[in-house]
Amino acid sequence: MATQTGLGEPRGPWFISPDLEAGRPDVLGVPGGPTLTRASRRRRALLAALAVVALSIASGGLAGGYVASRELPAGQGKASAAAVPPDLVAAAAQVVPGVVSVMVEGGGKSATGSGFAIDDVHHIVTNDHIVARGGGGEPGGAVMVETSDGRQFAAQVVGRDSSSDIAVLRVPPSVGLASLPLAKPGATRVGEPVLAVGSPLGLSGTVTAGIISALDRQVRLGDNRHTAVQTDASINPGNSGGPLVNARGEVVGVNTAIATIDGSGSIGIGFAIPIEQAQQVADTIIGKGG
Template sequence: MKKPLLVLSALALSISSVIAPIPATAALPLSVDHQQLPSLAPMVEQVTPAVVSIAVEGKHVSRQQIPDSFRFFFGPDFPAEQVREQPFRGLGSGVIVDAKKGFIVTNHHVINGADKILVQLYDGRELTAELIGSDKMSDIALLKVETAKNLTEIKLADSDKLRVGDFAVAIGNPFGLGQTVTSGIISALGRSGLNIENFENFIQTDAAINSGNSGGALVNLNGELIGINTAILGPNGGNVGIGFAIPANMVKNLSEQILEFGEVKRGVLGVQGGELTAELAEAFGYETNQGAFINQVMPGSAAEKAGLKAGDIIVSVNGKQIRTFSELRAKIATLGAGKKISLGVIRDGKEKDFTVTLQEATQNKVKADNLHPGLAGAEFANTTSSDSVNGVKVINVDEKSLVARYGLQKDDIIIGLNRKPIKNLGELRKALDKNPNVLALEIKRADNILYLVIR
């Protein structure tokens, strides 16, 4: 008999899922001997209006290059690539974090590729949502509903204060059933190495979460958001009491960056290292094996400028304990470029404090075909302080692509689109949301300004 295979699954739900009937259960008495029984109902009633269901529609686009020899046979007018579109629908969850401005947080994988995002509120209202920005590497997306009134938001807790054993309540839209509440505890903190996302610092919980819970809320008994439910570990994607959520502090940092820049501006410390083993800890005069071991400090990095050295053990960030190198990596990447942080470091058996100003990641590339099909073949990134102007820099251009034929070149800086100024990738993405048929790119090339019109 084969054992069931444990797999990690994102929680967004295909709309075609089959739902089994749910057996009825007997109701519990409200009181015993005229005494009120303990209940989560008051907290749940306060929080549930802040959790929404999300339905998306879109098309998965696949592109296949046509060999030059094949095109030669049919003539130069034969298309250079074959494009196929496959419609899809999906379901997920979201959390209202700002009622006045209509901001909703969910997972990137819930809305990825969506052309239409529909939000259903707890009271049954349905609203169309706009994507403000998202980050694939941390699986966070920020939405906005423009016309909504009388929304309820959820307060964010300080997730760094969580402890294993704290009670947790998960709220979301599993299997498209509608809003569902489950409870459990915090099973573990700082989970990483699961290969779900690039930056992992998960809260693990045994509160039952299933497909469709993606982007839903994990709250404490005060009704405060402690995490965004993201993935589960279980046979065939089913719940076995091992679920993972992105911590609220991480969600807050990422959302603020998306609002300010249209994307996540990752912070870089400039160290390489690994997990702290018992042998390493003993060799470097440290009593426990919790911390991040540094085996190399990159020249010119923020870490070198602050005085960090190979052999140091980072044990805290801004006064909060660091358990693993993976946790350090996730925290640094989501704090944001330019942030000034305090690091607690063990050196020669003694603890020292260092103040570090994080640098900006320079390799945050975006494939242009994810922004607009007319830009396929190029890679973009935000300009940095070394560039002479704010805009979107062309990192690479495929010589065989359409944009190359129109004249787009590596190191060009896009400063405008269709007479609208462009200062960063977020503004470019927003300008391309309406999928214009003609792209008039204002380009800065060396000391010259020129226009490229792509049809």
């Protein structure tokens, strides 16, 4: 059975801007993609020189950053450390118990990601690419979920939809997961604070903070085009399938993909499937599969 290795697979579908021509070397985060041009390498070097390393702290639901720059005046660092809104702390405490790590193994393949409970009958939403890449849909494939307190349970694949990258799992009632409230359609606003919750790099119960950077972002994820929620909350391999939640603890999207520079990890541009889309697909899957 697949276990959390700390490697954070799967990375998630790569992001390709629909404004870029297919096959251009400007494509971001495509493993094994075309070689970067000299201009692209210069841009990558410039961006790398400007990069800020963010350290996300899950315990207590806090998220902060360290900037390697000039020394701050005395006392200024303490003021910055106290700037995390208390409602984000409450949102993290509310959400984490309803989020699980997802581990899939079958056909000689394995994958890990995240998921979250959406109802009181223990249905869990996650990304289809996690199940697909882990061989969970193949004969003999197995899916396990791990709760925030370390308990593991076998999960049933209720159904999958590759075009939307949504899959639904079901776990026994003994798991006792609390379903997460979903944001109302049209209620999400650019600039509002959000938390990405999941198991990046196999680190379960991790919370990272940011804002909604854009709505209705037209992107191509894998082979399909999507209208996505864009965020600068750190999303890394293993976050796929986890919830993006607002300061009220409501799910606004399903974390699905990141833009990278030469596959270097999170650069503060992540994408989530809007929750109204994910809910519609999940309801259809549940209606067909129980």
